[in-house]
Amino acid sequence: MRRLASAAVLTGLMAAPAAAAELNLSVEIPRMSVAEYHNPYVAIWVEKPDQSAVKTLAVWYDIKLRNSEGETWLKDMRQWWRRAGRAMTLPADGVSGATKAPGRHQVKFVGGKAPLGTLPAGQYNLVVEAAREVGGREMVRIPFQWPPQAAASGQAKGETELGVVSLSLKP
């Protein structure tokens, strides 16, 4: 118990300097030549190595459809839906966003600020899952340590629904 408590204190101490640490992400949505194209739904979240979700950072979907109809297909991002989405109330401030067109999209998350907030020190995966109407579904994971002690980066490349996903951490 005492050891646990001191570990908690230590975690707290270590989390403190990470308050301004940054997690920068570039997500590439590939351009496709298909007869019927719709921007994919994309979920971005942080999970522990055991795949339990810690924070959902972004969900890009049809937020403007009437009667929240766009939420009907959120479950197609089935890992995110299982691990995090189904327990969330959407739309969520600072998390929900419109779908993105093909291209590279930069997103920045700051330690201590929503939606990333304060992550206990440890090993995590950044997960990006995309599901496209009348298209496929793909998910990539990038492992990372938080808080970053030095600048660090990681990359994953999708083969169908996602292009290059790159993560860079700034202490």
Place this chain on the structure above:
Amino acid sequence: MKTLLRPLCAAAALTAMLAAPMAAQAHRQWMLPSMTVLSGTDPWVTVDAAVSNDLFVFEHVPMRLDGLVITGPDGAAVPHQNAATGKYRSTFDVQLSKPGTYRIASVGDGVMASYKLAGEQKRWRGAAADLPTAIPAEATDIKITHSQRRIETFATVGEPTTEALAPTGKGLELAPVTHPNDLFAGETAQFRLLLDGQPAPGVEVTVIRGAGRYRDDPGEMKLTTAADGLLEINWAEPGMYWMEAEVRGGKSPIEGAERMAVYVGTLEVLPE
């Protein structure tokens, strides 16, 4: 067997087949939901219900819908809508207006009797209440079977809940350890089989993945419940699965009857 029946009896047999909750053994009874994991507000599922050999192919007779019992996330009854019965299948819709888990079941509780009257073999099917007047006093070789059947599937909007899964305590039922709408390929699910609300050990359970017509090997799994009624299913592949268990014997509230309890569940296993 059928050839021995006179036309009238054959018609009766057909009627009995249609009465799925009490139907005969040869075919598989099932429900097939359009979807089991849903998001959004106020979604619907549509369910096919039929009796057939191939899973989940409509090729024999439709399931009668008079035994439908749909339970919502709060434990309250939910009506079915747009019901129709065609040549090979019945279909109905369920509006999932509240978040949580719905249990969509066809429940049957009836009696089958066979007896001899003046040297002739007779059969009767009906409700337990009609049994006392159904069999003539002069009948001999009376055999009474009390049949309890549950054919069901599940659908969840948002987070899985368990209120709708509370056992009724009648016949064979499936109690969740793993939630029936949280099944993924590559994982092992655990359920507890209950008989009259108590763990049912040593019961053989058949599990078959649908779409068998596109495979040579039916891929049937034969499993047995452990001492505490626990059933473990390892889902090798995603798909819609059918499971069935049957228990003969055990006490029946109907005097002199042998009890036969049947459970059929349709479970969807998703890929990672």
